[in-house]
Amino acid sequence: MGPQQLKRAFLGFDLSTQKLKAILLNSSLDVVASAEVKFDSDLPEFRTQGGANPGPNKNEFFVQPVMWVKAMDIVLDRLVMQEADLSTVAAISGSGQQHGSLYWSNHGVTTLENLDPDKFLHAQIDDSAFVVNRTPIWMDASTSKQCIEMETAIGGAESMVEITGSKCYERFTGPQIRKIYQQKAHAYEDARRISLVSSFVASLFLGNVAGIDYSDGSGMNLLDIRQKNWSQACLNACAPDLEERLGPPVSPNTILGNVCEYFVKRFSFPSDCKVVACTGDNPSALAGMLVDKNWLSVSLGTSDTLMMSLEEPRNWPEGHVLCHPTEVQEYMGLLCFRNGSLVREGVNKTEANGDWQKFNELLESTPRGNFGNMAVHFNEMEIIPKAQGTMRMNRENQTVIKFNSPQTEIRALVEGQMLHHRAVAEDMGFHFGKETRILATGGASVNKSILQTIADVFNAPVHIQTESEAALMGAAFRAAYALYCQDLEQDKTALCYRDYILSLTPNQLELVCEPHKDSETIYTPMLQRYRNMAKALARGKPVTCVCSD
Ligand SMILES: Nc1ncnc2c1ncn2[C@@H]1O[C@H](COP(=O)(O)OP(=O)(O)O)[C@@H](O)[C@H]1O
Numbered sequence: 190m191g192p193q194q195l196k197r198a199f200l201g202f203d204l205s206t207q208k209l210k211a212i213l214l215n216s217s218l219d220v221v222a223s224a225e226v227k228f229d230s231d232l233p234e235f236r237t238q239g240g241a242n243p244g245p246n247k248n249e250f251f252v253q254p255v256m257w258v259k260a261m262d263i264v265l266d267r268l269v270m271q272e273a274d275l276s277t278v279a280a281i282s283g284s285g286q287q288h289g290s291l292y293w294s295n296h297g298v299t300t301l302e303n304l305d306p307d308k309f310l311h312a313q314i315d316d317s318a319f320v321v322n323r324t325p326i327w328m329d330a331s332t333s334k335q336c337i338e339m340e341t342a343i344g345g346a347e348s349m350v351e352i353t354g355s356k357c358y359e360r361f362t363g364p365q366i367r368k369i370y371q372q373k374a375h376a377y378e379d380a381r382r383i384s385l386v387s388s389f390v391a392s393l394f395l396g397n398v399a400g401i402d403y404s405d406g407s408g409m410n411l412l413d414i415r416q417k418n419w420s421q422a423c424l425n426a427c428a429p430d431l432e433e434r435l436g437p438p439v440s441p442n443t444i445l446g447n448v449c450e451y452f453v454k455r456f457s458f459p460s461d462c463k464v465v466a467c468t469g470d471n472p473s474a475l476a477g478m479l480v481d482k483n484w485l486s487v488s489l490g491t492s493d494t495l496m497m498s499l500e501e502p503r504n505w506p507e508g509h510v511l512c513h514p515t516e517v518q519e520y521m522g523l524l525c526f527r528n529g530s531l532v533r534e535g536v537n538k539t540e541a542n543g544d545w546q547k548f549n550e551l552l553e554s555t556p557r558g559n560f561g562n563m564a565v566h567f568n569e570m571e572i573i574p575k576a577q578g579t580m581r582m583n584r585e586n587q588t589v590i591k592f593n594s595p596q597t598e599i600r601a602l603v604e605g606q607m608l609h610h611r612a613v614a615e616d617m618g619f620h621f622g623k624e625t626r627i628l629a630t631g632g633a634s635v636n637k638s639i640l641q642t643i644a645d646v647f648n649a650p651v652h653i654q655t656e657s658e659a660a661l662m663g664a665a666f667r668a669a670y671a672l673y674c675q676d677l678e679q680d681k682t683a684l685c686y687r688d689y690i691l692s693l694t695p696n697q698l699e700l701v702c703e704p705h706k707d708s709e710t711i712y713t714p715m716l717q718r719y720r721n722m723a724k725a726l727a728r729g730k731p732v733t734c735v736c737s738d
């Protein structure tokens with residue numbers, strides 16, 4: 190490594206549901222600075238709760254895109270306050286919450302191309318930069334009509350799965366774009382370009398609307414995941430003249446160009462600092478986890494997700510197959526559960542005064558299996574199964590309104606969530622056996638009591654990494670790898686992504702929880718009971734109640 194390379198740093202961003210995070214890694218991929226902006230508390234003027242605003246209609250959720258622009262101003266200033274040397278940044282990449290979309294006006298695109306370094310980004314990229322100022326995010330589940338229309342237009346859900354890797358899901362970008370086309374026809378007409386949250390992050394640094402990468406693009410019901418191009422049939426089923434608004438999709442390893450002058454003048458980035466295509470936060474987490482194919486990756490962010498690498502695309506009736514974020518010939522499987530951290534946070538507030546330590550003490554004070562008391566908490570419309578509501582069942586299989594102790598409530602919640610995740614994964618053909626190992630990441634992965642419940646319910650050891658934010662690390666790692674590939678150009682001896690990153694930094698995995706010996710005996714029968722409860726909720730079955738457990 191030459192002296193210039195020794196000074197190289199890599200900058201990663203993660204614009205997820207509740208915050209914008211940034212991390213600066215040196216050439217050995219050690220963390221040298223990090224900063225974050227929490228939307229609810231740092232930007233209260235946008236009145237988000239858990240990073241989102243509820244819309245006027247049922248199942249609608251949105252964000253004002255200017256909030257994300259403002260967050261970028263603040264997070265960069267916070268890095269500078271830590272004396273992070275941005276003049277050494279050789280490459281930048283990022284990740285973003287999946288499926289959310291931004292609609293650039295003509296004026297917005299022109300502004301982006303001519304940013305004035307004397308002003309904050311948000312003073313320039315303001316409301317007038319977007320034709321939709323309440324922009325839909327992944328939590329929005331209001332597009333059932335558009336999902337049916339798109340699937341019908343291309344010959345049914347199976348065809349949609351075959352082409353795009355997923356049947357139509359309400360939060361996916363295609364159905365969301367179609368809703369805007371139908372309900373805000375003028376805005377759609379005026380939208381010059383459409384970005385995903387991830388490609389929006391890249392666009393800011395590029396000073397130009399950036400291409401959508403194959404991996405995050407797989408969460409739109411628009412990309413042909415085998416051909417790695419927009420599917421004409423899906424575009425036609427969605428909205429007119431869409432291809433020109435999306436621009437050509439790009440490989441996640443693409444160097445999009447140099448950072449724009451704004452960042453050179455305002456923050457002293459080198460003028461040849463590269464902007465690498467950004468991707469979705471779940472693909473980015475997989476890129477940050479660096480595990481091989483025997484591992485199940487679990488992200489406990491706002492949503493809970495399960496992820497795994499796949500050599501070939503599969504046609505799953507539920508769940509998602511995405512293009513892989515680092516191995517261009519490969520794919521990844523993704524299951525997303527919407528009722529994750531925010532539901533745990535809610536129960537923590539009511540049962541333990543919002544104190545996670547107390548929450549954990551109560552969880553640990555109850556036995557595995559919770560004496561047969563079980564709960565399903567789908568506070569918001571769940572993704573698989575499509576169901577909403579709460580159900581509690583005691584050991585006699587009677588539904589109850591509330592359990593009579595906070596500890597029973599807490600264990601029923603956490604076991605219920607993990608049983609849900611396991612049941613859905615098993616129903617899709619996954620087998621959790623002796624060889625299964627789990628790697629956890631995301632905000633709730635710091636909680637060992639929750640991780641122990643995962644170990645027990647999945648009957649598999651659970652590990653964590655030194656950095657609990659795999660999506661953020663994945664962003665910076667991908668920036669480093671893209672630069673390495675560029676340096677080697679056509680060299681066929683180039684290391685693959687994982688080998689290259691591991692050649693610079695060891696993947697420090699810490700085994701945090703092993704399953705108890707009785708786990709399988711306890712949780713196997715509970716899985717079937719759980720499935721019945723979730724099915725009853727999905728059918729909207731009226732609940733017959735007794736008073737308590
Ligand atoms: N000690 C903890 N125990 C359980 N959950 C926690 C703990 N600390 C943070 N969390 C959860 O982490 C969530 C945020 O995770 P994070 O990965 O930052 O979210 P996102 O990436 O979706 O913005 C919060 O909603 C919070 O409930």
Ligand SMILES: O=C(CO)[C@@H](O)[C@H](O)COP(=O)(O)O
Nearest residue numbers: 205206287327490491492525
């Ligand atoms: O919708 C999905 C994945 O399909 C969500 O996982 C979003 O990508 C939001 O991620 P987090 O903020 O919860 O990490």
